[in-house]
Amino acid sequence: MVLSVLLAVAGAFCGVVPYFAVSRIIVLVCGRQYELAPIALWALAALLGYLGSTWFGTASTMLSHRSAFTILKNIRTELTEKLARVPMGYILDTPSGKFKTMLVDTVEKLELPLAHMIPELTANILVPIFMLAYLFVLDWRMALISLITVPIGLVCYMGMMKDYEARYNRVLDAGKNMDAAIVEYIGGIEVIKAFNQGTASYAKYSDAVKENEAAKATWFRQTNGFYIAGIAIMPSCLLGVLPLGAWLFQRGSITAPALITCMILALGLVSPLIQALRYTDSLAMVDSTVKEIAGLLEAEELHRPAQSVRLDNTNISLRDVSFGYGNQEVLHRVSFDVVPGGMTAIVGPSGSGKSTVARLIASFWEADNGAVELGGVDVRNIPLSQVMDTVAYVSQDNFLFHLTVKENIRLGRPDATDEEVFAAAKLASCHDFITALPKGYDTLVGDGGGSLSGGERQRIAIARAILKDSPVVVLDEATAFTDPENEAVIQASINRLVQGKTLIVIAHRLSTIVHADRIVVLDHGQVEALGTHEELLVSCPLYRELWNAHISAKDTGEEDAL
Missing domain, CATH: 3.40.50.300 (P-loop containing nucleotide triphosphate hydrolases)
Incomplete structure (x- = not known):
């Protein structure tokens, strides 16, 4: 997993290269420097940066998936071994559908954050950091104005996060209860048919399905408005960069190459941050998933010694x-x-x-x-x-x-x-x-x-x-x-x-x-x-x-x- 993150960082460095290369090509063209060699050199740098970003990203993803699947295997193995050590009463008191959900679905939910979020989130945060650092080197005023939409987008994000954990936990709980009800419904289908009890009249099953639908509908209704506003506002950084850049250029406070480079970098500054924010659900899911898994792993066990005991008889x-x-x-x-x-x-x-x-x-x-x-x-x-x-x-x-x-x-x-x-x-x-x-x-x-x-x-x-x-x-x-x-x-x-x-x-x-x-x-x-x-x-x-x-x-x- 560590190597995967390092490769993701290398991919992030390579991902910045095309922005610099494109800005240099535009500067050369605007400066009427049409020689093929320098333009081809920067084009080659952009291509190599893109290929490097793709290669390092792919290698990082392959390694992270390998690590993720190993971790999931170990978690499932530990959970099944735990079930063998807990009292039978604990198992009998828990619907079998919940164990199935935990061992299959809940553990599987960790695949996305382990295989994607850790390396990709690292890259999506490092890329804008590198870009922003270079923007400050070029012109601190352009760097600050390129961030003007970020606070507004974060305000929308904060609105989305209000009571987020409680609402998301309701979605997760509703899903688990529905899975348990489905397993029970299928297991008892013979009785349901014998007594002419269809899906609509099987209250526990139908109520679980309705609660699952209501929980997800409520979650989307209360979340999507803020989310859409955030992803619409945050990329609009050119609304500040273009007026200020033009004004600074007219006053002679910034050169044309620096202005062009700032505009190119500003375009690529916010997109990785938005991609990082899309992992919000994964972060909330990781917290609830880890707590649920820990709940079983920390359940009281039958406390027995490991070494065999000499028994004189079997009375x-x-x-x-x-x-x-x-x-x-x-x-x-x-x-x-x-x-x-x-x-x-x-x-x-x-x-x-x-x-x-x-x-x-x-x-x-x-x-x-x-x-x-x-x-x-x-x-x-x-x-x-x-x-x-x-x-x-x-x-x-x-x-x-x-x-x-x-x-x-x-x-x-x-x-x-x-x-x-x-x-x-x-x-x-x-x-x-x-x-x-x-x-x-x-x-x-x-x-x-x-x-x-x-x-x-x-x-x-x-x-x-x-x-x-x-x-x-x-x-x-x-x-x-x-x-x-x-x-x-x-x-x-x-x-x-x-x-x-x-x-x-x-x-x-x-x-x-x-x-x-x-x-x-x-x-x-x-x-x-x-x-x-x-x-x-x-x-x-x-x-x-x-x-x-x-x-x-x-x-x-x-x-x-x-």
């Missing part, structure tokens, strides 16, 4: 864990031990905190108070990568990337061979349907796995967890919304997944956890009871109520099927 315990979303606490001093090498089920009414416990164990969040322990060590003292290697998390809505089936499974262990991927798929009961796909394991699954059924996506997610081969497996209602046929297949896949491992199950269907070694009953974010299925049916009214409701719903479903 998991919760010790007086409290946690809340924002100001609302949802877990209150939760304590229990997960059965090592066995099955621990967590049950409770909707909203009791079951999934929150699962995500705390997987280190998606950190406890506000108390501790989640892995191998007797607080997980906050264990590197996040080590926790991720130890705990496999399978939810009810596992996401599949727009990759092949094989690569989606291989995400569990990137260095796995094809044979290991096929073996994991067979254990997860998905080998048969995969081989029936048009390209088998090389079939693209579509965005979010959209080309597959819910049960097929679930089995691929289980295959991914089998390939990961972590000693602890967390199943967050993995069979909550599957049909009976798929549930049996998925349950068989899960049984193979958890052989010889510590299993934590967030149960929706209580019939799947009757053989659990320990069942934790949660209610309103607190542990209501602990025990086996038989013990809880006797000692815990809430569990008995949940069980009876499950049996009743199951019987009703079977009757409906008949």
